[in-house]
């Protein structure tokens with residue numbers, strides 16, 4: 001375990017913003033960075049290329065990073081004052097490691113280094129090997145690299161402390177660094193860098209959401225207004241927009257997890273309650289209780305009520321001067337979103353046509369969906385995790401007559417059971433005493449006119465299943481405590497990777513609801529079963545290399561991909577390709593050494609199983625597919641081996657020699673399994 005520093009990325013642990021890489025984890029971080037540096041083809045004894053980008057390229061970089069520069073430059077001045085006379089430079093870089101601005105006295109540096117620390121020079125890991133800027137950007141963590149920890153010998157007289165800067169959308173947009181002669185290293189430098197970054201990030205918040213509702217909070221009132229305060233931003237309807245790192249830490253959720261929340265689900269009171277605050281109440285700290293029971297002091301910053309348009313949401317996005325940067329494919333930078341697709345790209349993906357990439361099973365799914373188009377038949381999407389259920393639901397909505405209306409997604413597994421009811425059905429003013437006094441519109445009503453996507457429907461608590469059933473039957477929703485019903489017009493799509501029929505037998509899922517939801521049931525195939533694997537892979541690669549560059553994949557790696565089980569399906573493939581592209585760049589060829597070790601180890605198990613056939617293994621490969629990653633022992637390994645052979649034979653159109661060669665086994669090994677392999681792979 002190395003990562004102890006919080007980052008707002010999905011899937012990462014939520015830690016205090018004060019933490020950084022633990023001392024004990026630091027050697028691992030250095031080791032991994034050195035491994036990457038070698039893989040980039042850098043020689044430790046090389047003389048680094050410190051030539052700056054052309055003036056035109058630098059001007060473009062400065063222009064693209066105007067927002068960052070604007071907020072960072074004043075903070076850099078202050079930081080520079082704090083470290084004056086310590087023979088250090090303050091550097092600001094873009095997310096690709098390009099130095100945008102530098103401050104400080106260079107006299108202490110030799111000529112070569114004076115050249116290296118000026119705007120226009122790139123300090124990505126890929127161009128300079130292990131260094132604080134490149135490594136902090138790659139790891140998305142604050143990192144100090146001292147003297148000999150630098151990969152290239154020529155950089156080893158430096159010590160650098162660098163922290164990445166995240167924008168209010170959770171995307172990495174640059175890094176702030178202090179670099180100096182390693183003999184003058186100061187323990188406190190990193191603390192100063194981190195505080196400065198926090199300051200930059202907080203300033204961005206204030207500027208990006210000028211019309212939204214901003215809640216500044218901390219458990220201790222004396223910390224309000226300081227760098228450690230949490231800031232969470234909501235639309236005037238209460239929709240979550242953003243949260244700084246401290247807010248994510250205090251709320252105990254990553255940026256992505258927070259996206260499914262509202263002001264009322266986090267602060268346990270409806271946002272309308274903020275209407276009532278007048279005069280002093282808006283300037284004095286208020287005490288609220290968070291969803292996790294922790295009491296916090298809050299300062300509320302919002303436009304006065306008179307500027308609200310009859311309770312309508314002010315379009316914060318429209319007034320937002322800053323658009324989140326597209327995920328770029330710079331060395332040393334991983335795109336921030338979990339999916340790897342920016343929201344804009346996701347929209348582009350969201351048509352049925354886009355998803356039809358040649359797999360017959362998917363083509364049938366799309367054909368069936370097209371036949372019920374416009375008929376409001378409830379659709380149930382089945383499939384393993386990461387097979388694209390969410391994307392398909394968006395595509396169905398995007399291609400429907402309802403496309404101009406909301407697509408509201410509810411993940412029944414991620415909302416705490418106690419909140420599902422009010423989230424879905426909403427509640428009326430007075431339904432609750434205390435915190436939830438005012439009313440709130442539920443998701444079902446929010447989806448009115450559009451589509452309600454109930455993801456992980458198998459996790460819907462049983463007592464709410466009956467209420468949902470009534471909504472679907474009567475097309476009416478009754479908010480909690482309302483004593484009245486509101487008509488709703490929603491198309492319902494649900495998704496699950498659970499076996500609902502088995503759940504019905506166990507009494508965990510209502511049969512009547514099941515039959516209400518499954519007007520049309522479609523199953524998305526697992527990635528390992530798709531025949532259009534190479535097409536989708538190329539599409540993903542194209543989306544990762546935005547300049548249109550063609551990235552190659554070596555035959556060896558292609559074989560590996562074809563025989564892999566992909567338990568995480570598209571999500572896993574996407575993450576793997578993203579890492580590989582970072583390693584190889586957009587013009588290279590992905591080789592085995594660009595793939596993560598755990599992926600290669602998993603694959604090694606498959607090959608071992610192929611080489612050691614077991615007579616007891618008679619299961620049909622399709623059925624025997626292991627669903628759990630890491631479950632590779634004994635019988636399952638044999639099954640995995642059969643699948644690998646099946647895939648390879650299909651790939652080589654029944655040519656046993658070619659399949660055996662690709663798998664690294666003898667032809668006899670394949671023939672020995674003939675009885676256990678599907679007959680159609682031999683032609």
Ligand SMILES: Nc1ncnc2c1ncn2[C@@H]1O[C@H](COP(=O)(O)OP(=O)(O)OP(=O)(O)O)[C@@H](O)[C@H]1O
Pocket residue numbers: 338339340341355383384385386387388389390391392455497536539540570571574
């Ligand atoms: N056909 C596709 N082509 C390219 N990328 C895809 C495709 N389908 C899904 N993805 C990508 O794979 C990731 C997972 O997709 P998605 O969230 O739709 O899966 P899911 O089945 O809903 O997963 P879960 O069950 O875990 O919620 C996303 O990044 C998505 O953009």
